[in-house]
Amino acid sequence: MRQFTAIVNPTAGGSAGVAVLLRVARLLRQAGAGLETEYSRSLEHARDLAREAGQRGRVVLAVGGDGIAGGIGGALSGTDTLLGLVPAGRGNDFARALGLPTEPEALARVLLDGAPRAVDTIEVESVHGRAVVLGSVYAGVDALANRHANRSALFKGAASYYAGGLRAVASWRPAAYRVTVDGEQLAHRGYTVVAANSAYYGSGRIIAPGARVDDGLLEVVMIREAPRRLFFALMQELKSGDHVHRPEVRIVQGREVRIEADREVPWGADGEVDAVLPVTARVLPGALTVLG
Template identity: 65%
Template sequence: MSGRVVSGRSFTVVVNPAADGAAAVHPLARRLRDAGADVAVEHTRSLAHAAELARAAAGAGRVALAVGGDGMAGAVGGALAGTGSVFGIVPAGRGNDFARQLAIPAAPDALAPLLLDGTPRAVDAIEANGVAVLGSVYAGVDAVAGRYANRSRLLRGSASYYAGALRAVLGWRPADYRVTVDGVEYRERGYTVVAANSGYYGFGRRIAPDARADDGLLDVVIVGDGPKTMFFSVMRELEDGRHVHRPQVRVVRGREVRIEAARELPYGADGELPGTLPVTVRVLPGALRILAP
């Protein structure tokens, strides 16, 4: 006998073959297979197809692994929210903000043991206009920046977001928001409103430094009006969360948030842009079973 411990888990790896994260599959799959795990790799055609693959894997008793960034994690995790099915994230995208919040490692040597032997952790999901997502929902200049970043063909990763943010801020007009948190209404004129399950968004920025993904609450961050130089300062302060101490920034906690604006604005979720305001965001306590530390 070899003495090798054979994993009792089987995995379906859900990966976009066009993404940079595809390269992360091979070393991880090799380590999982070396431990005796059954590993199937499925290539996606779209985020909707990724959700279908995740549901099929769960139906077969397999662990779905989302390989990519927050969009892929949101597609797979959102499809399995509330089902009791176990899934994992292989951080290999531009942002990886939800994985960062949960301290999920990217290196195959560190990630493989967690996937093989880790105990599933119950964490919250959120629902935005009826669609389950993971990290945060945001409406304002950051969603506009995300639109520019997603359309960029010359820049990748954080560089695309920095360029998109610069373009969005320079062209921004203050928006008049009505934000209702657990029935309490706030009227603000400003830059953005973020309903955060994860403390991170926008490629590692700590938009909600006190947010937890397992407390059954959303941290609602409202960045009010001020000079554009002020907002650029806020962007720098997002690196460590100091922005929440500014008088222009309000933080409220609650279970349900409705965000409305006096003009048409996009909202973003998990790095994608699903629609325009209004959006109603609800926390789904403990809806995810994820292999995380």
């Protein structure tokens, strides 16, 4: 029977995570599994707790949204520690890419009986150092929108992403990017560049329909300069992934992507935004083992 260590960050929407965890924990314990809960003080502390639990041979549960999932998943990348997700955040996009259920009984069955699965992670390098993340690296208006969403006191959940997106697009001026994919330089002027391991970002938006978490490739999505009214329409199409059929959208695949721009452009990963370009993202094939 699996032995679990659940890690919750109470300062980052942890109350919702605790509520979800309590329902799942009851089912795990009823089935005979062991479960301990750790409360982290920060994302870095959560990483430390995850590494320590993994060294004790426990299955680590990341409880929350994409921030804590990406932080803990990045810390466990390249190890043999098994990761489980308990989706309880605003976005839950990597859990969505794994096809995880949100209903507690079904999720508990996955955690108890699900077969381990090797998935890719993304190594990120910038002037701020090196990190490993799970879902995607994005640079442009979406990173600005995410920054607004993270700071929003008025809107919560998916609404914060939508409101943040409207605010970001209203003030955005297209940037001139230099995107290098596996050594090939691509000129791009527009709204964003996304290096996607997962199809989803921004709370269920299908930015890269062709992305797979286990194919050893990044899907690089570039959205070119367009009238704002067209970009707002394109934002709506992210719900279905239909934006990829527009001529303003270019998609290529690669294993390593470097993104630069002619001015200060924010970039983020897994729902966290605290940096500006340049950034390099490279895929780490099969580096993380997850339940899902």
